[in-house]
Amino acid sequence: AQSVSQHNHHVILSEAASLELGCNYSYGGTVNLFWYVQYPGQHLQLLLKYFSGDPLVKGIKGFEAEFIKSKFSFNLRKPSVQWSDTAEYFCAVAFSGAGSYQLTFGKGTKLSVIP
Amino acid sequence: EAGVAQSPRYKIIEKRQSVAFWCNPISGHATLYWYQQILGQGPKLLIQFQNNGVVDDSQLPKDRFSAERLKGVDSTLKIQPAKLEDSAVYLCASSATRDSKGLNTEAFFGQGTRLTVV
Numbered sequence: 001a002q003s004v005s006q007h008n009h010h011v012i013l014s015e016a017a018s019l020e021l022g023c024n025y026s027y028g029g030t031v032n033l034f035w036y037v038q039y040p041g042q043h044l045q046l047l048l049k050y051f052s053g054d055p056l057v058k059g060i061k062g063f064e065a066e067f068i069k070s071k072f073s074f075n076l077r078k079p080s081v082q083w084s085d086t087a088e089y090f091c092a093v094a095f096s097g098a099g100s101y102q103l104t105f106g107k108g109t110k111l112s113v114i115p
Numbered sequence: 116e117a118g119v120a121q122s123p124r125y126k127i128i129e130k131r132q133s134v135a136f137w138c139n140p141i142s143g144h145a146t147l148y149w150y151q152q153i154l155g156q157g158p159k160l161l162i163q164f165q166n167n168g169v170v171d172d173s174q175l176p177k178d179r180f181s182a183e184r185l186k187g188v189d190s191t192l193k194i195q196p197a198k199l200e201d202s203a204v205y206l207c208a209s210s211a212t213r214d215s216k217g218l219n220t221e222a223f224f225g226q227g228t229r230l231t232v233v
Contacts, residue, residue: 004157034221044158044206044224090157102171103148103208103222105157 002027002095006106013081014114021076021109023091032094033074035065036105039087047089050074061085086113117141119225121207127231133195136228140188140209146170148222149182149192150206158206164190197232204229 007022025031033050048059055067065076074091091106120139128134140147145166150158161180163170167187175182179198184190194201208222 006157036224043226044208046221046223049221092157102163103160105150105159107155107157 002093002102002104004091004093004104004106006089006091006109008109009107010110010112012112012114015083016080019076019078019081019085019111021089021091021111023074023076023106025072025074025091025093025104027072027093027095030096033065033067034092034094034103035059035063035074035076036090036092037087038090038108044090047076081111081113083113083115085111087111119207119209119223121205121225121228123228124226125229125231127233128197130199130232131196133193134197134230135191135193136205136207136230138190138192138207138225140190140207141211141223144209144211144223145187146210146222147184147190148206148208148210149190150208152204152206152227154203161192194230197230199232202230202232 003026005024035047036044037047038044047063048057048065050057050067058064063078065074067074088108088110090108092103094103119141122137126134147164149161151161152158161175162172162182164184167184180194182192204227206224206227208224210222
């Protein structure tokens, strides 16, 4: 079965530090890739997505992610985090098959940013 | 644009009782998903509809869970009877069909229903 792995369960950073959250998936076929964010008490929101084309994608709030097909990875980055980035981040992969896509999530990484 | 609407927001029931959740997707979105998110984990797909047909329900515990989307718009998810381990947030999401190559998989999520089974 296809799976999505997020390497870090909880990351604690000081403001202005750089962020990189890892995401790997296990599937050799066509995929669409997403990062979602869940701020405390709020619903899941899309940060960025990759369907095709330039493997470096830019999202909202200064986030970006790079798709490396050979490594089955889609890591999320931000050069300088802010306290307001405190949230839980989920990597999600849509795997193709039988004419439809199955959206599978990783377990999430909780980010705490210390002022 | 209105988002995905879910109700109720919170529900507390005793084990062995039944419960139903309702979802109204974004207008025009053909695909509707129900996810279960247990505390500390990522959302897990329970069932996926394309219009009023089921695309995938392989992870739905069919002995107690059921879902329907009769007119291809609103959907309900039911649990009967509930168990303690069903305590979770139940998320509804929807996405639009965009092109002939496949589905647009950008999913928009509702606020979820937090279920507590005691």
